[in-house]
Amino acid sequence: MELNGHILLCWHAERAGKEVLENTLKKLEKKFPIKQVVYLVQSNSTAEVPDSMGSATIHCIGVDLEDPTEHQVIYQRVRDDIVPLVQHCENQLHINISPGTPAMHSVWLMLSAGGAFPVGTRLWSSQYNKKTNRTSLKPVDFSITTYLAEIRASRQIDPELAHYEPEAKSPARHAALKRLKQYAGLNGHPLLLLGERGTGKTRLVETFLSTIKQRQVVALACGGLDSTVAESLLFGHVKGAFTGAEKEREGLLGKAKGQILFLDEVQDLPRNVQRELVRTLQDPKHRYRRLGSDEENTSDFELVCASNLNFDELRKKLYPDFLDRIAHMTVEIPPLRDCRDDIPDDWQHVWTESRRTVSTPEKAPLSAPLKVLLKEHPLAGNMRDLQRLAVLIMAWLGETTEKEAVEIAIAEWQRWDRIDSSESDLGMGSWNNRVRRFQHRLAIWAKQHYGDWNSAAKALECTPKTLSSHGKNTDQC
Numbered sequence: 001m002e003l004n005g006h007i008l009l010c011w012h013a014e015r016a017g018k019e020v021l022e023n024t025l026k027k028l029e030k031k032f033p034i035k036q037v038v039y040l041v042q043s044n045s046t047a048e049v050p051d052s053m054g055s056a057t058i059h060c061i062g063v064d065l066e067d068p069t070e071h072q073v074i075y076q077r078v079r080d081d082i083v084p085l086v087q088h089c090e091n092q093l094h095i096n097i098s099p100g101t102p103a104m105h106s107v108w109l110m111l112s113a114g115g116a117f118p119v120g121t122r123l124w125s126s127q128y129n130k131k132t133n134r135t136s137l138k139p140v141d142f143s144i145t146t147y148l149a150e151i152r153a154s155r156q157i158d159p160e161l162a163h164y165e166p167e168a169k170s171p172a173r174h175a176a177l178k179r180l181k182q183y184a185g186l187n188g189h190p191l192l193l194l195g196e197r198g199t200g201k202t203r204l205v206e207t208f209l210s211t212i213k214q215r216q217v218v219a220l221a222c223g224g225l226d227s228t229v230a231e232s233l234l235f236g237h238v239k240g241a242f243t244g245a246e247k248e249r250e251g252l253l254g255k256a257k258g259q260i261l262f263l264d265e266v267q268d269l270p271r272n273v274q275r276e277l278v279r280t281l282q283d284p285k286h287r288y289r290r291l292g293s294d295e296e297n298t299s300d301f302e303l304v305c306a307s308n309l310n311f312d313e314l315r316k317k318l319y320p321d322f323l324d325r326i327a328h329m330t331v332e333i334p335p336l337r338d339c340r341d342d343i344p345d346d347w348q349h350v351w352t353e354s355r356r357t358v359s360t361p362e363k364a365p366l367s368a369p370l371k372v373l374l375k376e377h378p379l380a381g382n383m384r385d386l387q388r389l390a391v392l393i394m395a396w397l398g399e400t401t402e403k404e405a406v407e408i409a410i411a412e413w414q415r416w417d418r419i420d421s422s423e424s425d426l427g428m429g430s431w432n433n434r435v436r437r438f439q440h441r442l443a444i445w446a447k448q449h450y451g452d453w454n455s456a457a458k459a460l461e462c463t464p465k466t467l468s469s470h471g472k473n474t475d476q477c
Helices: 017-028 071-086 102-113 147-157 171-184 201-213 227-235 271-281 311-317 320-326 340-354 368-376 383-397 402-415 431-450 453-460 464-472
Strands: 006-011 034-042 056-063 093-096 122-129 134-139 191-194 217-221 260-264 287-289 296-298 302-307 329-332
Touching: 006 017, 006 071, 017 034, 017 122, 017 134, 034 071, 056 071, 071 102, 102 122, 171 191, 171 201, 171 329, 171 431, 171 464, 191 201, 201 217, 201 260, 201 302, 227 271, 271 287, 271 320, 311 320, 340 368, 340 383, 368 402, 383 402, 431 453, 431 464, 453 464
Parallel strands: 006 034, 006 093, 034 056, 093 122, 191 302, 191 329, 217 260, 260 302
Antiparallel strands: 122 134, 287 296
16 A cells, blocks of 8 residues: 555444544645555444545555544554654654544554654544534644653654664663663663673663653774773873873763763773773762862763673772672663564564665565574574675675565575574573573564464473563563
8 A cells, every 4th residue: 555645544334434534535635635445444344445445545554453432442543553654754653642532542642752753744623513514623732752762753853863762662762762661761860781792772861862852872892902091081181191191181071961872882992991980870960070180170961881791790890899889770771673563563673774865675685585594593693684684685686676685695604603592592591580581582572473372381291380480570580
């Protein structure tokens, strides 16, 4: 279905559905040339819907709903299946929020408040009068926004930057983002992100955390820095503080005043610098001195640290007092193999970010071999594996068909694939950590494969409580 021009999106009204749609179109067409209607009908409805009405083509879409009053189910169906169809309709999408049940009405408002619809979407309320057979139509001003809307708005500002979808579909990522949102709301306390390489920790800080905290990010990659350089970069120095200090430097602590100071791969920060930072972090005013200076400065920065090590490994690397200071609030970002439901969205985001020319299709290919790979491969490199695969496909697209380009790219991608089975299949860390991760992954897989906890428990000959406890226990994996 190719949508263009002004689009009307609405539910079918079981009572007087045809009349409501017809009158709504007549009202709208006085101001907007509605060319197409995306008409949502419950899959068990017996409604007869015409192929067109006036000058508008009608696309009837059946939506699988057993109960039209279930807010959560309606929300998920519309968010996952309908919203992607209209994402490109900027300033041309119209939604009649009135037809359907009260639950259906509220879902439109929730999605609008969450920023799910494209920029310029217009909401309308219609009321049908049986006596006069007429429909009134009024615009709906619903300017309430949420942090979801702010994150999605930042994605629209910079669409070529790959973002995590803020409403994750997989249990593991949903729990991690929920915890991250909760912790981000508490200012003045450090935040620690843990996750394998390529899980998008830096991107989460730049998009998710930056948006929620309403602060810019000042970042330092800690790898490969010697003690003096790291100290100078962070604290700054005065002229002549050491050999080569020909002019003064403000330092990142000063630049991060009122912003987020992000220390990436914090395990590589030299120990003496860690000890210096402890003094700054334990001071409510974050006082510090530039190298070679007797004067104290203050900076009200928000500290966020990230590491690709698990907590046990990080404990061995960091100065204990420093780790204590930065780990009050810790969030583990799960690997892609534990978030299979989110990978299609991740794949499209990565494809969009990697796209450089208009000759490359906007929509990421998703052939049967690709679906199998994304569903079953361990993806030890996480987002970086997706990036490498996208680039390889793009490299071959100009020389052959999309199908052949995908086949060649997958073969090339697998040729250079490097899988550390000890980490990608069985987790990281101690025996207990790996066992807990395996149990968690098994429980999640079982639920997805068999449909629910009860069916999965019956197949695996255990209790539903056992499976659900391991499946929901993301803190332990």
